[in-house]
Amino acid sequence: MTADELFGNILKKKSFLCIGLDSDIDKIPTVLLDKEDPVYEFNKAVIDATNQYAVAYKPNIAFYESRGAEGWITLKRTVDYLHKNYPDIFLVADAKRGDIGNTSNLYAKAFFENMDFDAVTVAPYMGEDSVSPFLGYKDKWVILLALTSNKGADDFQYHPGTENSLYKLVISKSQSWSDHNKMMYVVGATRAEMLSEIRKTVPNHFLLIPGIGAQGGSLDEVVDHGMNDKCGLLVNSSRGIIFADNTEKYAEVAAAKAAELQELMEGHLREAGLL
Numbered sequence: 001m002t003a004d005e006l007f008g009n010i011l012k013k014k015s016f017l018c019i020g021l022d023s024d025i026d027k028i029p030t031v032l033l034d035k036e037d038p039v040y041e042f043n044k045a046v047i048d049a050t051n052q053y054a055v056a057y058k059p060n061i062a063f064y065e066s067r068g069a070e071g072w073i074t075l076k077r078t079v080d081y082l083h084k085n086y087p088d089i090f091l092v093a094d095a096k097r098g099d100i101g102n103t104s105n106l107y108a109k110a111f112f113e114n115m116d117f118d119a120v121t122v123a124p125y126m127g128e129d130s131v132s133p134f135l136g137y138k139d140k141w142v143i144l145l146a147l148t149s150n151k152g153a154d155d156f157q158y159h160p161g162t163e164n165s166l167y168k169l170v171i172s173k174s175q176s177w178s179d180h181n182k183m184m185y186v187v188g189a190t191r192a193e194m195l196s197e198i199r200k201t202v203p204n205h206f207l208l209i210p211g212i213g214a215q216g217g218s219l220d221e222v223v224d225h226g227m228n229d230k231c232g233l234l235v236n237s238s239r240g241i242i243f244a245d246n247t248e249k250y251a252e253v254a255a256a257k258a259a260e261l262q263e264l265m266e267g268h269l270r271e272a273g274l275l
Contacts, residue, residue, distance in 0.1 A: 001090055001118045002139055003181050003206070007230045009055045009088050014266040014275060016231050017258060018056035018092065018208065020238025021046070021078065023063055029246045039064075039071075042250075043078045046242050047086065049255040053262035056090035056234050057082060058208075079115050090234070091118045092208070096145065098123035098130045105133040112137045119143050121186060121208075124170050128177055135178050142183050146170050147198070149188025149211035158191070171201050180204040187226070189217020189235070195225035203228060210236045212261075219261070223268045231274060237261060 010016050023039045032038040047057065059078060064071035082089050097107040097120065104122075111120045112134075119141035122131055134142045147158060147167040158165045171185060180202070187198060189211030198207075207226055211217035212235050219235060226233055237257075245253035269275045 001141075003230070006055070006090055006206070009090070010231050010269070011275065012088075013052070013055055013262070014269060015053055015055055015262040016233045016235055016265055016269075017054045017261050018058050018090075018234045018236040019046070019050055019054045019241055019258065020094070020210070020236050021057055021059040021063075021242065022238040023059070023242065025063075025067065027243055027246070029248065029250050031248050037074055037077065039067075040074045040077045040081075042242075043074075044081055045251040046254050047078075047082060049251040050241065050258040051086050051089065053255070053258040054089070056092060056236075058092040058094050058236055058238075060238070061093060061095040076115065079117065083116060091116075092143065092234075093117040093120040096121050096123050098126055100126065101129045101133055104130050108134045108137065112140050119184065121145060124174060128174075131174070131177060135182055140182075142178070143208050144170060144174055144183060144185050146185040147187045147191050147194060149190040149217065158194075168201075171198060175201070180206070184208055184234075186210065189219075189222050192218060192221035192225050195222065199226060199228065204230070204232070206232050206234060208234045208236065210238075212237050212240070219264055219268075223272075227268065227272055229272075229274075231269065231272075235261075235265070 021043055023043055025039050028038060028042040032041050035041045064075040082091055093111045111117045121143045122134055124131055124144050158167055184206040187207050187209055189209050209222050212219055241254050241257045244257045
């Protein structure tokens with residue numbers, strides 16, 4: 001999917017919502033546990049209920065690979081279901097991969113060829129040669145980890161009062177690797193006040209913003225500091241949508257939560273003059 005196509009979907013759906021399919025089998029409604037593939041049935045119902053409000057879905061790969069071969073089958077079925085029924089959805093593999101070139105080449109093959117994701121999150125710690133294999137695919141995206149929303153981000157990524165924070169180096173150095181048509185950055189919603197500074201370096205890039213909802217991030221602050229003239233934001237919510245209810249009405253409640261966020265996002269898009 002190209003940047004223009006993604007922006008077109010944002011305008012069409014009046015939304016820049018990404019829904020995280022962090023589908024923990026220990027948290028899905030017990031009514032599903034007698035199914036042959038409970039997590040797939042959960043994902044399918046959530047997708048059917050929420051797709052009109054979302055432009056992207058982001059399975060966190062850990063929740064699937066932790067279940068061995070069974071989990072990978074569930075993930076593949078979920079991806080295939082999305083491609084078949086909702087081909088306009090932008091699909092992110094939240095895998096946080098990154099290794100020496102030959103290994104990264106195989107990770108890229110796994111997620112872009114075998115699974116046909118549109119994007120994969122990549123850890124840039126090992127440098128350009130660990131990222132470049134992911135950049136060799138037409139209309140596929142690398143989403144580099146830059147400034148994450150977890151508390152431990154302070155250990156390496158960000159140090160108050162210094163100009164040499166690692167996240168700044170990641171963003172500036174990676175500008176020579178590709179452009180805004182192939183690369184995005186992860187910036188946590190709990191770091192929203194830093195988005196204005198980040199936008200000075202990457203004014204045209206899309207930013208994937210986790211941390212809305214359960215982690216306490218503010219949508220208003222993210223938009224105020226991070227939106228550009230092509231929206232430039234994919235704001236993710238996971239637990240706040242998919243686990244908002246654990247009864248047989250889980251999909252209905254997930255739809256309501258997604259609709260609430262979409263309505264707020266539509267307001268922000270209108271305020272910015274994009275609709």
